Amino acid sequence: MNQRIALITGASSGIGAATAVLLAKKGIHVILTARRVDRLQELQNEIQNFSGNATVYQIDLTNEQERIKLYEWLQQQNLVPDILINNAGLAWYGFFHEMPWKIARDIIDLNITAPAHLMRLFLPSMIQKHYGRIINIGSIAGKLPEQGIAIYASSKSYLDSITTSTHRELRNTGVCVSILRAGPVKTEFFDTARALENGGSIPAERLAISPNRVANKIWSLIIIPRRVAYVPSYLIISALLETLFSWAIDLLGPLLLRKRK
Numbered sequence: 001m002n003q004r005i006a007l008i009t010g011a012s013s014g015i016g017a018a019t020a021v022l023l024a025k026k027g028i029h030v031i032l033t034a035r036r037v038d039r040l041q042e043l044q045n046e047i048q049n050f051s052g053n054a055t056v057y058q059i060d061l062t063n064e065q066e067r068i069k070l071y072e073w074l075q076q077q078n079l080v081p082d083i084l085i086n087n088a089g090l091a092w093y094g095f096f097h098e099m100p101w102k103i104a105r106d107i108i109d110l111n112i113t114a115p116a117h118l119m120r121l122f123l124p125s126m127i128q129k130h131y132g133r134i135i136n137i138g139s140i141a142g143k144l145p146e147q148g149i150a151i152y153a154s155s156k157s158y159l160d161s162i163t164t165s166t167h168r169e170l171r172n173t174g175v176c177v178s179i180l181r182a183g184p185v186k187t188e189f190f191d192t193a194r195a196l197e198n199g200g201s202i203p204a205e206r207l208a209i210s211p212n213r214v215a216n217k218i219w220s221l222i223i224i225p226r227r228v229a230y231v232p233s234y235l236i237i238s239a240l241l242e243t244l245f246s247w248a249i250d251l252l253g254p255l256l257l258r259k260r261k
């Protein structure tokens, strides 16, 4: 893994930061991207302190021109990634009909358009090298479109779908596209979602696991490439819940989402 380069989006906190540290410890050169460049520099120092390789690149991923500039810059620097972790993501919790459209648009740009565009930019060089790993950070919400997360859940469904199609297209190329369907994780994600929410609690938060567990699962997907993985693993049952129990979720789910007073 010493020659490998990994581009990690959303490396300034949570799952992205934990993954960056783990991959750097495995000898991978990590490209740390996000908007909060001070956080990225702190992480770069932490990685360099254990003699890891890290490069910082500040980007607002919702901006198409910035994504193209990142691609061109990495080429100029001879840092074309072998591994792409499409991790940056945003959620909002509450009734869709009350959701400010700007937030919905930002989520669509960040959770859907940016990962698809980055895949399109970096896949050709991976195919040419006969090696590549793309790990899209999905969610069990992609298969469980609960009340309160209409735009978020549908954005993760999109990631599920594009992963499956491209995974199948890339058979026998040495390139694997994977989706990691994560359950709740203890990160700033819930704070960001709650800052904008409708006043109700976010029920899933109580079950949250540490971002290090997610990073370990990402590592396992790099080493043993496969189309889909769950973290925690038992959440494999989540894909069946909607199929088998959608009638019960239709009845009971809305009770979890309080109406704005």
Ligand SMILES: NC(=O)c1ccc[n+]([C@@H]2O[C@H](COP(=O)([O-])OP(=O)(O)OC[C@H]3O[C@@H](n4cnc5c(N)ncnc54)[C@H](OP(=O)(O)O)[C@@H]3O)[C@@H](O)[C@H]2O)c1
Pocket: 009, 010, 011, 012, 013, 014, 015, 016, 033, 034, 035, 036, 037, 039, 059, 060, 061, 062, 086, 087, 088, 089, 090, 110, 137, 138, 139, 140, 181, 182, 183, 184, 185, 186, 187, 188, 189, 190, 192, 208
């Ligand atoms: N936490 C959970 O329970 C959970 C569960 C399932 C799936 N996930 C998924 O895991 C991924 C990572 O989330 P997390 O839990 O680690 O949350 P987090 O700690 O809030 O991290 C989100 C990351 O996205 C970056 N980001 C946000 N807007 C951006 C933008 N416009 N341009 C570039 N980067 C941007 C943030 O960096 P800056 O603000 O510095 O730009 C931050 O590094 C997301 O895709 C999320 O959907 C999370």
